[in-house]
Amino acid sequence: MATVASAETRVTAPDDEDVPMSHRQIMEALSGLLLGLFVTILSSTVVSNALPTIISDLHATQTTYTWVITGTLLAMTITTPIWGKLADLVSKKLLIQLALVIFVVGSAIAGQAHNPAMLITARVVQGLGAGGLSALVQVIMAAMISPRERGRYSGYTGAVFALATVGGPLIGGLIVDTSWLGWRWCFYVGVPFAVIALIVLQKTLDLPVAKRKVKIDWLGATLVSGAAALLLLWVSFAGSKYDWLSWQTGAMLGGTVVLVALFIVAENYASEPIVPLQLFRIRTLSLSTLASLFVGVVMFGATTFLSQYFQLARGDSPTKAGLMTLPMIAGLAVASTISGRIVTSTGRWKNILVLGGAAMTAGYGLLGMLRYDTAYWQLAIYMVLVGAGLGMTMQNLVLCVQNQVRPQELGVASSTVSFFRSLGGAIGVSALGALLGNRVTHYLTDGLASIGVHSLGGDGSVPKLSALPAPIRAVVQASYGHGIGDVFLYAAPCALVAVIVILFIKEVPLRTSNSQEVAASVDAAAGGRHARRPGSDVAGSAVLSNGRVVEHANAAVRVGDSLDSGTIRGFVRNGGVPVSGAVLTLIDVGGRQIGRAITGMDGQYVLSAPGSGSYVLIAAAGDYDPQAATLMVGDQPVEFDVTLVGSGGLAGLVRGADGVAIEDAKVVVTDGRGEVVAGGATDAAGGFLVPAVTAGVYTLAVSAPGYRPVAMPVEVGSEQIRQMVELLPDMRVRGTIRVEGRGSVPDARVRLLDEAGKVVGVATTGPDGEYDFTGLAAGRYTVTASGYPVVTSGVEVTGYGDDSHDLWLGHPAE
Template sequence: MATAAPAEVRAAAPDSDAPMSHRQIVEALSGLLLGLFVTILSSTVVSNALPTIIADLHASQTTYTWVITGTLLSMTITTPIWGKLADLVSKKLLIQLALVIFVVGSAIAGQAHNPAMLITARVVQGLGAGGLSALVQVIMAAMIAPRERGRYSGYTGAVFALATVGGPLIGGVIVDTSWLGWRWCFYVGVPFAVIALIVLQKTLHLPTRKRKVKVDWLGATLFAGAAALLLLWVSFAGDKYDWLSWQTAAMIGGAVVLAVLFIVAETFASEPIVPLRLFRIRTLSLSTLASLFVGVAMFGATTFLSQYFQLARGDSPTKAGLMTLPMIGGLAIASTISGRIVTATGRWKNILVFGAASMTVGYALLSTVRYDTAYWQAAIYMFFVGAGLGMTMQNLVLCVQNQVRPQELGVASSTVSFFRSLGGAIGVSALGAALGGRITHYMMDGLARIGVHTSGSGGSLPKLSALPAPVRTVVQDAYGHGIGNVFLYAAPCALIAVIVILFIKEVPLRTSNPQARPVGVAPSAPVTNASARGRHAAQAYASVGTGGGLIRGLVRDGAAPVSRAVLTLIDVRGHQVGRATSGDDGRYALPAPGRGTYVLIAAAGDHDPQAATLVVGDQPVDFDVTLSGSGGLAGVVRAVDGAPIEGAMVVVTDARGEVVAGGTTDAGGGFLFTAVTAGIYTLAVSATAYRPAAVPVEVGGGQTRQEIELLPGARVRGTIRVEGRGPVPDARVTLLDAAGNIVGVTTTGPDGEYAFTGLTEGEYTVTATGYPLVASGVDLTGRGDGAHDLWLGHPAG
């Protein structure tokens, strides 16, 4: 058949569509995590050495801020570009390229002899760091199902913790070692980078997509301009010029204009850097907003911890690295444990809420630190911050990856990282500017108290060892108090993240990975990767030429081609006579054994299967297949007062009355059925003490939501009594409807009371026996209880 694969691709390959085993995943992750280790190590080495570097270069607090902001800004701008490229070309090649760029930037930084050269080199480092931070998440999503991803995210957190712990220690030793010097802080990651490149080459094997690359350079340029103007304004306002000045108006106005042009460009771009349509997904919109504020808190506050320990407490760089261990320990423990919990339960929202709340508490407590605060107190506060970061960073990306289509994993993941980095850049710039102002204020007040009068802060960072004892105490107090203010400003940002996360609707994590294999469709064994599929489809198309017995065309979803769709051809007896897989451009070619009538079946992950009857003659049959996205039905069952109803039975039936899905609502009254394809259905809901309801619902290509409101069921209750003798226990009470049918039968309790619940409106008859039969009519409105007592007479004689 035309689907027979060439000999060179018949053997199983690592690029196969079959799910990867745990061992294969761990081997592939080894290179990824080593690359991530290099990035974090180089950053943490520099962050701890930065006070010494800035002092040696005679630079100011603004320069300190921009050495970090430059990296974050370039990382922010390029993260979505890396994510977009990951959806278009080889992820393996991209992450190796990002690693090389990062190493080159580090080498240039090691040669810096002035602040401008150092900031430029850090910008180059940010280009590579943007790729590494985005691509690690994207590649993990391509290899691992969402439900299992939490388990491996724990490994990521452990590597993050190891590099973050090792970086400050190594950086401190390098700075404190006279024969090395701070320049070696930028070179220390090079050996690890070389090892990472070799390991990635040997262990990382993913399907390669090859289609025309369209990167939104215009959008990237417009965004870079808008962000740079805002950051420049925040950095220099109040120092180089007044907050209310023509420079402020020019920069804010220019940023707004560029932002509007950016939105317009993204609307019309064929491959936008930030696809605006993704923000229709509520989870992604809220997660990116939460990531923005997490980034402000995370980067904006933790950046200045090394200054606190070195300039406020007078510790050496090596000791300053050791002092941050509680925060790193909290991050490592929380990320590992939370990852295991997410994998075991498939639930992530509580982890996110608790993590953001922990950050808020940690920063609020850190705002109280001063230069003479006991270290054990600061250690507890840092642990809270680290634990919060460990529970939020990975899981914000994970909840987004769980709700987007496989072909959008790259851009969706990078969008979350994009906004986290953007928040970090804004936070470092804004909080750095605020810190500079606070330190100047506190230092001038402190010097005035000891009789030293000055007109300004001097600009450059001080060397404590060169200062007289009284002045040194003033400087330490100024830095301790100023950095405490920075933590105070970060706490509300973390609190906003908590509020935003509360509005994210939790959807349990999928247990399958649609990018690794189309759901419900076995992979075509002979075709082992995307490029082989594309070549094979083209060969089949060309080999038959224009002869008879050929079915060819495109598989598409609207105007977009659908790659890796499986097409099966069966004859009138139901026997399979052909099979093919569409290429990356959506084209397929499927030879038929001869003339006749056939049924063509097409299926692809995240799409509803389609079937069509075709008549094949001597000429090729051109037939395009249109697949629609698979549907889903979700919603909430509520009472009249809006309260969610837990445990309500929800049943979905099709037009023939067949049950296609069913289940009960959760604690929030929610239900979710992912296996409901597009079509018209009846949704029936019932719950104890409520009247049942049934509504028609039309399920489309995406997820359809349906809110159901249940009315309270009517209830009739009362007491059976005997004249002069009180309540009658064990009397038999029967409820009849208007037609005389028995609706319910019960017996009275020791107090003579009875009750019938869950009734609809209408007229009923209540009869009681045990004494001579008594019958009495009752009319129910269905809006509450209907009290109906009966009196029984004494037996005759």
């Protein structure tokens, strides 16, 4: 049977690399990515339960315990933006394989560590690779999957996170509790998984490679590394090596401020900045990074000390300590999977974020009441809340940012959020670790004094409970239980701050196209150029009429004493950015213009009203939706700020299967209620343009004589988007019914059946014996003719022109 051409509309660029990936292709590529992510998480969790034993064997202190974790987080923090920038410039596949290799090398060194310094160094090397893996997995998923669908696949990410988090402590505990293995195998266990991930990625991951010259902002990386390291060193040693209020504190904090200032200056002049500062004009990104900072503090900082709680406060073995954390992991796995599905089905994410932040805050607040003898069922409930909160916030904070940046900024935007989360984690581990050391020392001193013991002696290293007498062991357990409870109590306000910040993030429904599709449609329609700003003219496009209703501005009225009576003054902004050149028009109730002003570079305007009364203020700028609001002017001057929202545009090209532009094709845009918001026809070049459409999801329908009509969903944001539409020819089957010796047969009844045997058309031949079926889809059909002995015949409809099909009936000529 001949191949049947697809009748579906294609909306991507014709290159194979821009064709949206199928679910199978995505899952194949994800297999390697998720395996790499599994390795990253496993490297942290497998060590967490073994770390008390490792630190004890190496005769290290609580500060070393903290820095084994902080070193990894700091390396991840510093390198995450670099990996994200590289992802925007070179092969993502090569980068993630390189990250895996670095991780394997770091693991091998860690397994050979014989002193705290070597262990911390090896963990830093592991952090370099882990930073690449954590950042690149998010970037690659964004390149393959649309934001709307990404929630579904984020559920798989959450499941892998849960599996590694559950399996890690159990594996680590078993390794430590097995005498013939030893804790060094905690670092070796991830190596086989990393090697398998390398092989799988080589076979399954195939993404387009950016062809741009690589420029890494090494100065910016050095400055931000120095600032972060100096801040963490201060947090780690203040209160133990020197007083909080001392010259060392002043020097370190002052140095941190200087390095941050130099970093900001360097980023303003760098051609490829490690953190593009202009991205922070996007309100969602600014708030999401701030929220991620505090989420990182509570996620890494507080959960790091759970293993110490179970082993040092409750006296459990490393294996049992791993089992004890299962409620938190279960909450994380279930919440991330369910929330991912909800986000995919609804396109809404803010309620999930708020709920997750609230659950985290409540969970950490309740964990603050922990003591060494707290009932486990209470602890389990608290851990479920914490896990559920983390599962609902971690991925969605990255997702909401990816939804609002351009494709070429996807890597650096994603890594910026991860950067601040890792930075928060590093600060949290250092600060809360220092707090824990201080509180445990305080409680130990008081507890030992109560039983007549002045100190434990030794070098201040973390004690082994099994080697302590029963009375002293009870004091140590109580001290660690109370101290770790204090750590959780201090983490709760950080979670609350994250919730408050999330409340100010404006929710924008998730896009339904991935970054490759967006870039491809823009390049295909604009000849490889980026889309212009909303409202700009588009060459070769016919402008369609638009009947959308303009929404009122979001504005706040304030009364000021420094202005004259009747004066109206304020600022015009877009997302906090001043809008210059905006025209402000003031009209009275009779519709007469009584004032007009144009904003300056700072977005400020000043108008005067002739007296008290009600007036209408209209604000308009070329790239934004016009806004109108009613003002009441009395005896006091009025300050009125206006927020303009960028209007999106919908442009595109309509072509046939042969690539020829289709002129006068009917184009109709309808909203979710089916109401037509714009309509028109394409020009001679096949172009169309809807210049100003309020952000939302619409249906674009295109039809033309001789072609099959098509309809597709389109999502319009604050910038102009382009849509490529291909129309396939109108498919038809026609022919003549003939009989031997008599020619054509009039009034013969002809039926057309589809492949399933269903009748799709019935016709009666005319005087010339001809029949004609139109408006068919591609496929295999059967033509039957009756009136004479029934004759059937199969016909293949390909969709490229008419299919002529004559039938000869069975009666011989008389």
